[in-house]
Amino acid sequence: MARVVNFLKTIRNNWKKSLVGSAALAYGVNYSKDAYDTEQMMREFCVEAAKYGDIPIPPKVQPTHMTVILNPVAKKRKAKKLFEKYCEPLLHLAGIAITVIQTESESQARTLVANLNTRTDAIIVAGGDGTLSDVVTGLMRKCQSNVTYVKQCPIGVLPLGQVNRVADSLLKRKEDATDARALAEATMAIVRGNTRLLDTVEVSPIEKDPEDPVKPAYAVGAIEWGAWKDANSRVDKYWYWGSLRRYVTYVFNGRKDDLNWNCNGVIRYSDPCDGCSRCYQEQYSFSKTQAEKRWWHAFVPRINTAPRGSDNVDYSKVNNENCGIYKEVPIASTELHITTNNVLLNDEESEPGVKVELGPATVSYTDFIAEGCKRVGGKKSQGEHIIKAKNIELHPEKDDSFVSIINFHQLPKTMSFLI
Template sequence: MARVVKVFRTLRNHWKKSTFAVCVLSYGGYWLYGKHCDNVLRREACLVAREFGRQQIAPQERLRKATVILNPAACSGKANNLFEKNAAPILHLAGVEVTVVKTDYEGQAKKLMELMEQTDMLIVAGGDGTLQEVITGLLRRPDHDKFSNTPIGFIPLGSHNSLSPSLHLLSDNKVKDITSATLSILKGETVPLDVLQIKSEKEQPVFALMGLRWGAFRDVSSTISKYWYLGPLKTNAAHWFRTLRVRLYFLRHCRVCSTNTECTRGNTHNSCLYSTTLEASACQLELPEASGTFYNIDNEEYEAMPVEVRLLPRKLRFFISAERREQLLSQTQ
């Protein structure tokens, strides 16, 4: 009993050190628990993948081939480690013949797609930038009609993964998102997605899945990371500072307009009466050149210039999780 009293007396007399030790131990315990949960998720995913690998195939059949375009620089250089720990073991256990091609610099994925041979499935391991480069390089090929039938899997390894919510049920755990996306590739369910072709007079066309953003909100979102030191207030701070130097945005008369609007050449239209969206399969955006403004194509920044945007319906097929497909079907009913 005296020893217990002595311990409590020591803790009380050195309360600052005791408080610091409790904080360190609590954080360490939380970190270890998180690592344990991640290992459990990996183990469960590997057990599911092993069942795919145990399936028998006929002697004349061959293993499924998968070409992986991996961007090691994604997620601040952590993408390669994330792929090797969370995705690669699942693909190998499932009996997939995997060919991993790593990019060394920005824009290389476009060139790699020009040289890619036919494969059973194409897997993009990276973020929005990697995915946009891959589909742009794929659809620039002369034989893109043949390669458009190749199903594409997206493993979210980047800082921005805008397509993931359309394909998988997201969580607050990076490991779970990666393993779930990899398992959905093995299960083989696909969904056709529309693609935007964005073409200027001077450059080759760029292809996008999520869209083109231009204007004040795009400019604000590009500056949020500069206020990282403000923590949860960084978004509010970016909007507030932007209002101090707001600039005027407008679009000129475009070639293709909705039948619900009346456009006059030379006039500007900042609102559309009785409409929140303009439905069109193609439109011409006459963005002013050399004005110092930019627009985003799938979260990748481009200098603003006049472009023609055309919708390519159901152009590519992507792997989708069964849970997400059921959710989409229930929303349409």
């Protein structure tokens, strides 16, 4: 009893040291528990991956090979380390040979994929939504004349970026999931080989210049234009602020005139269409799309997935008089935000097309900072005006930035993703 009393007296007389020691002990216990849980999780996934790797390969089937496009500066320059720790071991255990190609500059993934000549069964994007858009753009440019190849080369997504809306939607990632679990689950989705078709969005100039042609860009998630987008692109400039750099970016840029505060112009758009004789042509397949068959499916059951709207409907007999009829709306906004149905985080069926959100016409300095801080936390205020559309023509006031944004809901413009 005397020892207990002396121990309590020591704590009381040295309460500052005791407080620091308690905090360090609590941190150590939590760290050890998280490390143990992660180890057990990886052990379970490794056992499952090894089952795929132990399946004999038929004599006439080549081993599975996948190409990884890795953005090493993603995830605060931890992307490569996280990939090698939580993703690469599972792929090797599953018997998948991989070739890792690291990007060295912004948008380089487009060129890497467009010039890819080696045989690959899939492309794995180890990065965020920006890297994913670059890979999709490169693949679509490479295979514009070969739609079948686009479907036969699915894309796997590893959520290693600052923004991972497409991956979160595809994999139904929980908000409280750790990075280790999210990466391991995404890797196992690639190993299992189930696929899902997603619509792509093409961005191309309205006026074509034969002498200086501009190749279209593609996306599967969202497209942003405006002040918040411009400010967010300058985050790396404030690297010396550490974890606060994303917040101070909006503080330091809220009054700068070089941000795009005026997203003014005219939008021409057509209403969404579920499918009719005008937008579905004879070459489109109306049968349910089957997930691509892998060699292990001869031994392991697979789950087939099909895109929304792939029912056996003869759209050549469906008449929609409003399909392709454009409406014209003038806009005056500080932001234009386009979101596809691919990044909806719920299971509710929604009509095909994209959602266009227009921000306020003017915004104060404090409101700009408040909205920026909200977006740092992964949230966004809903636009003041919302338009649902299929095809969009955007005519900004600036003559040098005419852009056509088209949502291709038709089957030949879809891409296969591993889920």
